[in-house]
Amino acid sequence: MLFHTWTFFIFFIVTIAGFWALRPTRFWLHWILLASAVFYGWWHPYYLLLVFYSTALDYYIVAWMERSPHLAKPGWRFAASVALLIGAIAVGLTAPAGWGGLAAAIGFFAAVLAAGHWRRSRRDWLVVSIINNLSVLVFFKYAGFAIENLNILLARLGAGQLPSAESLMPPGWEYVLPVGISFYTFQSMSYTIDFYRGIISRERSFVRFAAFVTFFPQLVAGPIERAKNLLPQFSKIPRVKLVDITDGASLFLVGLFKKLALANYLGLYVDRIYGDVGLQGGVALALATFAFGWQIYFDFSGYTDMARGVARCMGFRLMLNFRNPYLAVSLADFWSRWHISLSTWFRDYVYIPLGGNRVDGLNLQRNLLITFVISGLWHGAAWTFLIWGALHGLGLIANRRLEQAAWWRDRFPSLAKRLVVFVFVCLAWVFFRAESLSQATAILQRIFVTGWADPQMPLLLLLLVVSVWVYQFVYESALRSWLEKPSVKVVLALAMILWMLLFAPGGTEPFIYFQF
């Protein structure tokens, strides 16, 4: 179910009506859980099994963790646990044809849980949680990519081929990437890790915890909420004030406009240019690359705005996920403005555990690179995503160096810095958007070597994007108060509504980030 559809509109009306009716009772949380299940199951009911598994597992693991000491007992039990895992997988794979994959998976997860119970320490439970969550994610998101590349390697070595990921699914089950799996897996994992670190206490109500993981506004494309922020909001009956509804509706309107009027329009142009790279000149490809930069921003931040708006109408506050990222003056600044919930997730659970800023020189650069490569892979199982992540890692390292130079830090105009960051980010998006590594390199090559040809970018599109950019500049300038005048706000809102009514392209294009 997509936010910008009539189905969601009806779903939301029913949900909010039920929520208001049940708010005085203790069942309002059950209602949210039910609504979230309907919202998510709308895509495919079988997705619910996975999200329920992930939720239940982390809920119980934290319960077991609470009763366990911090440190594991050393000794032979570790080796025995590993042997148990391998044995379970091996036994599973001997199951009848078609069921081997499922049997091996069940055996694996059972063995992981058994090992956790056997060793009984908080750290081991944390490992069990991470293994479980990442296993599901890896299987559905990365198995195809890994097997494909391993098979290329095996073929070169003259060895046999591995079975495809699809063949590991039970008969009649489709191998598809469940919508939003990367988001809710990370959200659920953060709960376990935060409990292990002592940042949060254990949530005793399963319904509340399940509502936290599956809360429908942010379930499929974030923001990736932290238990520290969202769980306490589920602990008491939310007080919904008029300002929550008006702010929520405002956020929703802006998000809807970003998606329907801007992202979808930009998408039409980008698809046309990237759809036939060989025919296009360098200017068209460069413009399409910039257009994609804006498209993905409007698409994703539009979704987030709508998610936050929907939650706000129910009295819940989700975290900010975007803050005009194309006004960033450095790459570090960009990552403090772009997909904030994910970048802070990686900061807290990958970068800092690796050593973060506490180390110097090469180690710090290594930490940045590792974090960004993993971040790239989080977005998708392809070499293009890995390179995109690595480019940002390297860019950040270079940017840090530049910031140490006085001419850059003090004398280089901030507008020029913004342009440099924007151009770098957009060129990196080429790898993000391209269907293959060869297409990405072809695009980059053609941008720089082909001569002038009319890019045929619609003037209207250009005007729209430039207007938004100017708006953002003004918003972050001293003229901001002018934009906050009631009359200006009303005119802007009216313009957005009328534009969508009159001119928005039809159809219900899905959000780009759903594929992650």
Added chain:
Amino acid sequence: MTHETSQPPASDPTAVRLSARQWLCTLGLSLGFAWLLPVAWTGFESFKPVPHYRVPYELSNDYWLYERWLGQLPPDAIPVVGDSVVWGEYTAHDGTLSRFLGDATGTPFANAGINGLYPLALWGLIEHHGGVLHNRRVLLHCNLLWMSDPEVDMQLDKEQTLNHPGLIPQFMPTISCYRADIDLRLGRALERRLEPFSWVRHLQQAYFGQESLPEWTLADNGNHPPSYPNTYRLLPGVEGVNLSTEAVSPDRGLASERHEPWLANQSGKVNMEWVTLESSRQWRAFCRLAKRLKGRGNELLVVVGPLNEHMMNDSTREKHRSFRSTAVVWLEGEEIRFVVPELLPSEEFADASHPLTEGYERLAKRLAKESVFRAWLGQ
């Protein structure tokens, strides 16, 4: 992962955060604009239908224009409602039934047919866009060809690409050959109920090549390699579809190659299965439509057929007549006036149901002589 930042705003990166009062103001203005713009547009957009006007073929899905056309009919004009048989699939705009009825009776008739309408869609058209016809004299054509086969009667489960999907029932009754997701159905249901949406469709149909403005700015010219004529334009020029008349088409009219009698070498060979009256989805829709028109105070006359019986084999002809007889019984039972015209000569049919220009002329003259018809006209 973040180290150094510019000075970001503390709050959300947008100023469009409206208070309750501002929301009320915005919604009020939006609703006002949405409802006023179509009204104001009628003053801005020139629409002066030529004599014997019919809605141009390119605008067959422009129901807002259709409604405007009906609303502009002179009080004494009698609309002839129906599908492409009324509209005139093979003829020019001045070679249709309504034109010849006017000639034969001296009373103005107006072509209120739309190409591609089947009874289910015709019901939707009149239900949602034909309200202005209330209390008028209406001639309704019944094309029984829509009941001649389970497929055209929309009884099969196999998915069909339908004309005018926005006019058929979207939810109840369910139509198994109509596949559309819930969003599309909801969108279509809303579009036909809310005028601003159908007006926007009108703009798209008439000025933006049946697409939205963004899609129009990106539309190619169909060549290879393509070029994009609207890239640097913000609004369409004057080359939109002419609303008031239709362009001369090589596909229609006396000079057209298509304006030829049907292939007589199939005479008596065509087999049609026919569905039963009780099971016919299209017939039920037609009955509903007839009742609706009556309920709106229309003085209704139904013209049943004629179909091209010359092409039917004996069995098909038998079934057709049987079906028609039963249909007539229903019309009698509902006290709806009707005429079953005599079969036209073979050479005056273009296909199974569409007469040629001469056929329309003969049909009109015959109708004008019918006592029921004259009584209905008040002559």
